[in-house]
Amino acid sequence: MSSEIKVKLTNKQTNHYNEMINDPEGYALMTKALISVTGLDSTGIIARVATRLSEMNINILDISQTILDGYFTMMMIVDLDGAHLRFEEIDKELQPVRDELKMTIHMQRMDIFDAMHRI
Numbered sequence: 001m002s003s004e005i006k007v008k009l010t011n012k013q014t015n016h017y018n019e020m021i022n023d024p025e026g027y028a029l030m031t032k033a034l035i036s037v038t039g040l041d042s043t044g045i046i047a048r049v050a051t052r053l054s055e056m057n058i059n060i061l062d063i064s065q066t067i068l069d070g071y072f073t074m075m076m077i078v079d080l081d082g083a084h085l086r087f088e089e090i091d092k093e094l095q096p097v098r099d100e101l102k103m104t105i106h107m108q109r110m111d112i113f114d115a116m117h118r119i
Helices: 011-017 045-055 087-093 095-101 110-116
Strands: 006-008 027-029 032-040 059-068 071-079 104-109
Touching: 032 045, 032 110, 045 059, 045 071, 045 095, 087 095, 087 104, 095 104, 104 110
Parallel strands: none
Antiparallel strands: 006 027, 032 071, 032 104, 059 071
């Protein structure tokens, strides 16, 4: 399964993205990442992580979370296209959240994740 999603753009959007894409049909490819968050459970983890992602204009596409014996675990699939930051810069911007929450936050490109788990 590919980590790219084709999205049909309007003429105005297509003109805006022409410098970034080279698709004559007017489709843009979405860059997705998988973010995992783990650590001791506390109030506000989802809110804090989601707020920081929103501040970087990163859209959460899917989210799953659970608490296992007092340990919080969350997986998020996010769209990085709106961020206008390089992958490494986004990861660096998450460091204050890691420090504040004392959580492990790992970000991985979905195309790499998909390739690692392809049979």
